[in-house]
Amino acid sequence: MFDELRTLLGDRVSVSDAVREHHSHGESWHAPGLPEAVVFPTSTDEVSAIVKICARHGKPIVPFGMGSSLEGHVNAIHGGVSIDLTRMTRVLRISPEDLDITVEAGLTRLRLDAHLKNTGLMFPIDPGADATIGGMAATRASGTTAVRYGTMRDNVLGMTVVLADGQVITTGGRARKSSSGYDLTRLFVGSEGTLGVITDLTLRLYGRPEAVRAAVCPFESMAGAAATVIQTIQLGIPVARIEIVDEAQLRVVNAYSKTNYPIAPTLFFEFHGISDVMVDEQIKAVEEIAREQGATGFQWASTLEDRNTLWTARHNAYYATVASRPGARAWTTDICVPISHLAECILQTQADLKAAGVVAPLVGHAGDGNFHLIFMLDANDPKEFEQISRLNERLVERALKFGGTCSGEHGVGIGKLKYSAKEHGASLDVMRSIKRALDPDNLMNPGKLIPEP
Amino acid sequence: MFDELRTLLGDRVSVSDAVREHHSHGESWHAPGLPEAVVFPTSTDEVSAIVKICARHGKPIVPFGMGSSLEGHVNAIHGGVSIDLTRMTRVLRISPEDLDITVEAGLTRLRLDAHLKNTGLMFPIDPGADATIGGMAATRASGTTAVRYGTMRDNVLGMTVVLADGQVITTGGRARKSSSGYDLTRLFVGSEGTLGVITDLTLRLYGRPEAVRAAVCPFESMAGAAATVIQTIQLGIPVARIEIVDEAQLRVVNAYSKTNYPIAPTLFFEFHGISDVMVDEQIKAVEEIAREQGATGFQWASTLEDRNTLWTARHNAYYATVASRPGARAWTTDICVPISHLAECILQTQADLKAAGVVAPLVGHAGDGNFHLIFMLDANDPKEFEQISRLNERLVERALKFGGTCSGEHGVGIGKLKYSAKEHGASLDVMRSIKRALDPDNLMNPGKLIPEP
Known part of the structure; x- marks a missing residue:
């Protein structure tokens, strides 16, 4: 070979x-x-x-x-x-009029962003890491902006895929919608390399918003922060980002990013609009809700520089956590629940961590009902590994109990395999049938996404 | 049996x-x-x-x-x-806080709307006909509001499906996003009954917008109307509806609905917002674009009654066309192209119709690049049938040439079967593999969506 x-x-x-x-x-x-x-x-x-x-x-x-x-x-x-795939980074075509672009799978998010710099266009999906676009599609990634712009599921129009026998197919197309045939694009998005290798993708683009403002807003309680999220979404206020961060996370963020955010349950907001007036209307509505829910004040970031500081601090939450315990390994997990259960799920999880004496910073895409815990562990300590596995398991069970999912945006891989049967029930057999039909010899990323018999 | x-x-x-x-x-x-x-x-x-x-x-x-x-x-x-399935019409659960609802597949769109009447919530997908929610999912329906709220693909969170062997599975869930497993929900949406029978669905709901305004706007040229659409979408103006109607369509609409819209290429708009100010901002931006593109004036419908008149006239476009030639059968077709090609595609299609001496009103969801033609024919006249088949075929070929699809929202069924190979190429084999894997005896709606060998 x-x-x-x-x-x-x-x-x-x-x-x-x-x-x-x-x-x-x-x-x-x-x-x-x-x-x-x-x-x-x-x-x-x-x-x-x-x-x-x-x-x-x-x-x-x-x-x-x-x-x-x-x-x-x-x-x-x-x-x-x-x-x-990181040597496949070409931009194959772009149509500013149609707001779409075709790129090779190895192009990273930030390089795509750089490519779009002077076009007035943007690709908004932002998982934090500078992942490749192909990897983001394969794991159905999303991130801070999903509440407004959706996930990779919503923003991949089509792709080229190499199947298990080497055959090359193209899925989807450039039309904004289609009722023609099975939605293979959505089947490959989130398939984690188990059905084929994605080699290029056609993506939706968006005009860069004319007006952008961001803010940090601490709350008296986690419940108040969560209630603010629910009401914001219910009212249809088109927030571009609405992120939830707990005290443990802010402590490590402040230490790492030299910021001085108050240590409290906190929401990070961003508002996009076609004009300042439209952004102001959103802000007015959200401020009113937040005040009623115990917000202790908005700290605004209107300039690009201030916004960069804010979102860099938010994006570095993971690295800040890693830096907080030198020598330890990070194990990050994520779940997603219907937003009405978000506060309850967070509070139960924090209580569980406290009872176990484990510090695991919490940060989440609150508008989607999605949050992460970042565990730090000594990978060579079986006791610690066991304890964190149990906490993770209880987190997933809590999410499923609330009608949620074992992973909002990180995927199954091998880390969430053992929860697939419980989450999907008989649907898992359908997934197995599809996998067998497209990859009869089980050579495409075997052992991921679908539990082996 | x-x-x-x-x-x-x-x-x-x-x-x-x-x-x-x-x-x-x-x-x-x-x-x-x-x-x-x-x-x-x-x-x-x-x-x-x-x-x-x-x-x-x-x-x-x-x-x-x-x-x-x-x-x-x-x-x-x-x-x-x-x-x-029309005796399965129950609402199984609703969560206003999470903006979701679970309904049986036989509930129709208007009955769902009636059920939501006093909740402040709405399910926006609007294909015109009072279809069942199950049928709308099975054909990946969309309609006038897709430009803002997406299609059934974007608004079904999960479903219960009876498979070919009678096994019952549930797909998806109530979380707003998930990276857990293959996206079976999106596989069944648009599968036209060929993979299973959908029996209930969990849908996204939206808060009814606080402010709504609608308008009709005639243009000097079809090209100007289409350019207005493109610029509106490019600027990210969140129009709720942006519909294109040609002269032939307006003639039959005026006759049928007793309206007096000017006979000209026309856009029908609707704007939604959380406040009047937000709607006004959108209107201001669109009016400016439209004026530059040869709009001859906006006719506003701000009251609910005026808006109902407007959208009823638009929705009755199909029935108006049917009524225009008593005794004849209607054959409606739809395609979807990247919006930069919309004007060209419409103008070539109109020229084609004119050369053939066929009147087929045109109406479309312009913001998606999607339009319909409604042919009227004597089904017993093979010559007429042949002529319209040829026009339909040329329309589809034109759409595919522009990077579009043979059906934006009606589906494949049997009517668009012969274009599947051309549109999907080798992907059709993947669809066949999935069909065989889930329905080995080919009993689920056989002969639809996938051409028989």
């Missing part, structure tokens, strides 16, 4: 320990899995040829982007070949 | 000619197909039992709602059993 890969790719095949180690894990802590080789294709045709070689040799295929996966999606737990 | 169905359902099985005829076709003209029996279940369990009986006897299963299908989805072209 290696010879065939080398004939195809020359020096763009690596079997070095360092490269394989780098491709054996993502960002959050899960048991690593070493690939036998790492390949660096530069075109869909090369990906197709690689997949055909792997298929012939019965070798697993694990797509790899920036390695920012949080549930072990990229860990080559059954060996095989890691396909690193 | 009939005995078993009767034992299960009593008199809720019909083999009468009149009932079978009613269940042999939808609204638009396609060769009808008589079912052998029509059943009227009242629960998911009954649907499951019916499907098991049909499966045992190798009989096709054709789900039926209000019969407002436009591409022959409900025609029992291979016989079998038509499952009429």
Whole structure:
């Protein structure tokens, strides 16, 4: 197999320990899995040829982007070949009139942003990490702006996918909507590399809003913050971001980002509009709700620089947490519940953490009912690992009890596998049927998303 | 089989000619197909039992709602059993705080609207016809408000589905987003009954907007109207409706609805906002664009009554066309293109119609790049049928050439089957694999959506 890969790719095949180690894990802590080789294709045709070689040799295929996966999606737990897509970064076409763009899967979010800089357009999906667009689609990523702009599910119009036999298909198209055929685009979005390798994507773009304002707003209680979120959403106020942060998270954020946010349950807001008047109307409505719910004051960030400081601090919440316990590993988890249960779910979770004596900062995309915990652990301490596993399990059970999901945006990977049966019931058999139909030899990222028998 | 169905359902099985005829076709003209029996279940369990009986006897299963299908989805072209879901109309639960509701598949859009009347909530998807919610999901319906609120794809959170073997699964959930597992909800939305029978659905709701205004605006040219649409979308003005209507359509609308809209390429607008100020801002921005593009004046409808007159006239465009040629059958078709090609696509289509000497009113959801033609034909005149088939084919080819789709919102059914291969290429094989995996005996609405070999 290696010879065939080398004939195809020359020096763009690596079997070095360092490269394989780098491709054996993502960002959050899960048991690593070493690939036998790492390949660096530069075109869909090369990906197709690689997949055909792997298929012939019965070798697993694990797509790899920036390695920012949080549930072990990229860990080559059954060996095989890691396909690193980061050399496929071209912008293939753009239509400002139609607000769409086609990019290769290895382009990262920030590089796409840079490409759009002088166009007046933006791609708003923002998971925090500088992930590849292909990886974001594969895990159905979302982030801070999903409350306004949706998730990758809503913003991928079509894609090119290499199937398990090396065949190349295109899904979807450039029309804004279609009632023609099964929605394969939505099937591949969130399929975590288990049905095929995404090689390019057509994305929706948006005009950059003419007016933007952001604010930080502490509350007397978590319940008041959550109630503010619910009423904001209910009233249909089109907030662009509405993030919830707890005291533990603000402590590490302040320490890491040299900020001085009050230590209280806090909402981070951003408002977008076609004019200042439209933004002011939103702000007026939200301020009124927040005041009634025990907000202790808005700290506004109207300039781009102030907003950058605010959102950089928010985005660095994960790294701030990692820095708070040097030497430890981060294990981050996320769940999502109907927003009416958000406060209850957060309060029960905080009580659970307190009872266990575990500090795990909480930060979330409150408008979606989605929040994260960031656990820090000594991966070599089985007792600590066991304790955190139990806390995570109780968190997921709480989410499912409230009608929610075991993962709002990180995906299943290997980290959430054991909750799939409980969440999906008989639907899991349908997922298995689809997986078997499209990947009969179980070579596409095996062992992820669907529990093995 | 009939005995078993009767034992299960009593008199809720019909083999009468009149009932079978009613269940042999939808609204638009396609060769009808008589079912052998029509059943009227009242629960998911009954649907499951019916499907098991049909499966045992190798009989096709054709789900039926209000019969407002436009591409022959409900025609029992291979016989079998038509499952009429219109006795499953219960509202199973509602959560105003979470803005979601679970309803049975046979509830119609207007009955759902009536149910929500005093709640301050709405379900905005509006295909015009009073279709069942299940049917709207099965065809991935949308309509006038999709530009703001999306299509059924975006507004179904989860569903209960009876599979080909009678097994009952639930997909999705009540969380606003999830990265857990394949997106089965989106797979069943738009699957046209070919993968299972949808029996209930959990839907997103929205707060009714505090401020609403609507307007009709004629233009000097179709190109000017289309340019107004493009710029409105590009600027991110959150219009709730932006509909395009041509001269031929306005003539029959005026005759049917006793209105007196000027005969010109025209846009119908609706603006929603959390306050009058927000609506005024949108209007100001759109008026400026429209004036530059040759708008000849806005006719405002601010009261509920005026708005109802306006949208009733728009919604009755289809019936107005039907009434314009008594005795003839209506055959309506729809395509969707990237909006930059909308004007070109419309102008070429109008030229094509003119060259053929065929009058086919045009009306469309311009913000999505989606428009309809309504052909009127004598179904017994093979020459006329042939001519309109050719015009329809050229329309679809034009849409595909512009990167669009053969159906923006009506679905494939049998009417658009012959364009599937051209639109989807190798993806059609993936659809076939999924169909085979979930319905190995090809009993679920056979002959629809996927061309038979």
